[in-house]
Amino acid sequence: MLTNIGIYARVVARNTRITARSGSLKQAGLRFNSTAAKSTDITWANYFKLKKQNSVINTGASVFTGLGGGFVALSYLGNIQFDVETPIFGLDPLMVLGGAIFLGAGVGWMLGPFVGTAIFRLTNQSAMKQFRIKDKEFLSRVRANRVDPSSQSFSNPVPDYYGERIYSLKDYKQWLRDCNAFRRKAKEFV
Template sequence: MIMLRSIGINFAKASPYLRTVRFNSTGSQALNWVEYLALKKQGRRINVTASVLTGLAGAGLTLNGLANIEIDPEKPIMGFDPLYVLIGGIMLGGFVGYLVGPVIGTPLFNLKNRAVLHEYKIKDKIFLERIKQNRVNPTSQSLANPVPDYYGERIYSLKDYRQWLRDCNAFRRKSREFL
């Protein structure tokens, strides 16, 4: 049974995906947790930036398209004031553009970090398994005791991870004591 203490995974019992990991001494160094979390933060920032830019582009393209349509301001469109319909259309175009952002941001992140992408994906799989193991049962949540970040989406540093673990333990303690 192979056990790596630094990451806490028993490879004999791990999923087949994790058993195929090769550790080469001649290859690049394995990604540590600090580097992984920094890459995770970078990927999130790239996706949000791409979403904002594509949202603005979508709203601009919609505005450009609607500006070329001749509309009678006194005649309602489907029973609504034409100004409201135009504003709603521009907002819808911006929202659709915002949703397209990660479709552009994720390949940019993968292209930028292609040298460590394989190790990043392995570390991501291990991280998500740790989140699954340590997250709380949300059935006992309330307004006074909300669930702490169920999917671990806001964990971008070891400090954030430790705080998330403390929050999960506090949630468990409160749900045991008050229910």
């Protein structure tokens, strides 16, 4: 785009004049992409630490929201007047109310990852852009190396299809070995 409006040519011409005087590209202010140090990139080890932290925060948030959902259901249903002798949906009323409390806790548990992800993003705002880039790259690697689950059996289960339990480079290498072993077993025995 800059070449179309002529700005690029003027900037390059000015920088080459400065370069001719100073004798160096560094002093001219030119920077090539191959020489640029990317200090903002996170390493794979840091990515896996952040991924583990996200998982821990999501699990903790699920525990708290599950307990909160059960408490909300209990407090709501505890204030309703009902006849103990008349069945609800053909079942004992206490069984139905107990099931409703567990249902509230289950809904709370399922809302936990939404809360946990928001907490994770707030606590790691500076690294989120690079984390998302690494996450996309990691998921594309998982997608490229995952096995075909159609040949699974009880004695040959699929190794972590989505890569959810990979939290280090060691885990990733082990996952790749497990995928290769699965392919070999599926090829030999099917």
